[in-house]
Amino acid sequence: MPQHVKASFDPTLVLVLCAILVLTVLHFLGLPLLVTYDGHLYLDQALMLGEPRFWTDWHFLRTPILQLVTRLIFELVGVSSKSLIFINTIFGLIGIFCCYKIARFWASRRVATFSALVVALNPLLITYQHTYLTEAGSFAFVSLVTFLLLNAVESGFRVRQLIWLGTAITIGYYFRPTLFMLSPPALVCVFLFAPKRNWLRVRAQALAVIFILPFVATVPWRMLGSSQHWEDTQIIFGLVNQAVFPPDSPMLGSASEQYRASLERSLVNGSLTSTGIMDGEVYQFLGPLEPQARGHSEKWFMQVVSSYPWRYLSGVTRGALLFAGIPGQDSDNNVFLQRVMTSEKSIILPGPANTQTWVEEHLLETVGSGLFRDFLTSLVSPYVWLYRLGLLCLVIFVALSLFRIQPLLFALGAPTLWFLAYHALTLFSLDRMAVPVIPLVCTVPVVACAVLARILMSIHGKRGSKTRGRNVLEIATRVD
Numbered sequence: 094m095p096q097h098v099k100a101s102f103d104p105t106l107v108l109v110l111c112a113i114l115v116l117t118v119l120h121f122l123g124l125p126l127l128v129t130y131d132g133h134l135y136l137d138q139a140l141m142l143g144e145p146r147f148w149t150d151w152h153f154l155r156t157p158i159l160q161l162v163t164r165l166i167f168e169l170v171g172v173s174s175k176s177l178i179f180i181n182t183i184f185g186l187i188g189i190f191c192c193y194k195i196a197r198f199w200a201s202r203r204v205a206t207f208s209a210l211v212v213a214l215n216p217l218l219i220t221y222q223h224t225y226l227t228e229a230g231s232f233a234f235v236s237l238v239t240f241l242l243l244n245a246v247e248s249g250f251r252v253r254q255l256i257w258l259g260t261a262i263t264i265g266y267y268f269r270p271t272l273f274m275l276s277p278p279a280l281v282c283v284f285l286f287a288p289k290r291n292w293l294r295v296r297a298q299a300l301a302v303i304f305i306l307p308f309v310a311t312v313p314w315r316m317l318g319s320s321q322h323w324e325d326t327q328i329i330f331g332l333v334n335q336a337v338f339p340p341d342s343p344m345l346g347s348a349s350e351q352y353r354a355s356l357e358r359s360l361v362n363g364s365l366t367s368t369g370i371m372d373g374e375v376y377q378f379l380g381p382l383e384p385q386a387r388g389h390s391e392k393w394f395m396q397v398v399s400s401y402p403w404r405y406l407s408g409v410t411r412g413a414l415l416f417a418g419i420p421g422q423d424s425d426n427n428v429f430l431q432r433v434m435t436s437e438k439s440i441i442l443p444g445p446a447n448t449q450t451w452v453e454e455h456l457l458e459t460v461g462s463g464l465f466r467d468f469l470t471s472l473v474s475p476y477v478w479l480y481r482l483g484l485l486c487l488v489i490f491v492a493l494s495l496f497r498i499q500p501l502l503f504a505l506g507a508p509t510l511w512f513l514a515y516h517a518l519t520l521f522s523l524d525r526m527a528v529p530v531i532p533l534v535c536t537v538p539v540v541a542c543a544v545l546a547r548i549l550m551s552i553h554g555k556r557g558s559k560t561r562g563r564n565v566l567e568i569a570t571r572v573d
Contacts (some may be wrong), residue, residue: 114434126174132225133444138165152279153318231529234265257301278507286500325390331520335369335408368421412517483534
């Protein structure tokens, strides 16, 4: 790493940081809260903490950190819509800071700060900062784990950095279980790029602190949830949603004709879109299929996949297209964004009867309107294309990392790409499943342009003769 020179006042940096602060205050005060059905469940769980009904009413598919934070905020500042928006706003700011730190592995402070502004302006991130779900917090954890993995790579995979990484993955699981899926790409990164000296010790340490210990730490919660069979419902939903069952499958039983009709209603120009069968059509099949999967849903999933492998691969492909930014008929992201950007009061969607009245009494508040919303709405389309370009960059980066042995590029791209691939492979094809990585991906083109500019400058000799003849990817290192 180059020697750092004494920092000097940079008005551009100050201006961008002030813009991020003003933007945060504007959307915090000017946009409403959105509570979905799942949001009702999270709120109910936050309120049941410390009560006897915790052991009977808690859905152990949902891990407890968001609910603990919510209860703490309620105790400190009271119950209001702004309390919930504050929680996800802080998570968003943590993710923005991590994206800045990630960009600093390749870009100058000025470019990295600009990339942070790109994240802060993302209308989808702002939408989920106002939606009481785990997406904004998951973005913070994905960005944190990516930064810690980059830091571990730069340190030569020292055990201290690996411990920090494993700790973040473990805590991430207790925020949202699928964040544990960041462990495999981190482990693969160590196995591929750890230094040859002490190669066995380094890999053994990584296996222990990145995978084994986090897995063991999650076992108690998994055991609590094993008797509730909530994973059965998720697995059935994915199989039906992506039409893995043919209409004449004996597994459908008496629901066969109803399934065929739902499938036909979901076709667009004779084929399914990236979201498969429309969500509203899927839920009616959960009941008939649930007895077959109950208690051994993972084994049953593999049985269905082995029975209809080509239909499964078609479903995975549609899910991959959805996460690559190709829209389908259903879109939680578009629905939530439209509601948050247009409503002048809290949006309370229908929830369980035992929470609906409480939520409406405590969280229904009015906010203002103005040109700020129109400005954010105008950014939606550019950010969709920025996301697609960022994904393409990450695929190229991972390929280059394997070809030219560049571990930093692998560490940047592998967690995000595997996180999306995991949801495609498990047929969990809801576009909001990609939200935890979307803001980070949107910064990649900005950093890539900065790196490309320095490479072109070096080729033309503007960085001095010492850079000529070097591996151009080596120029993509941290600079001040």
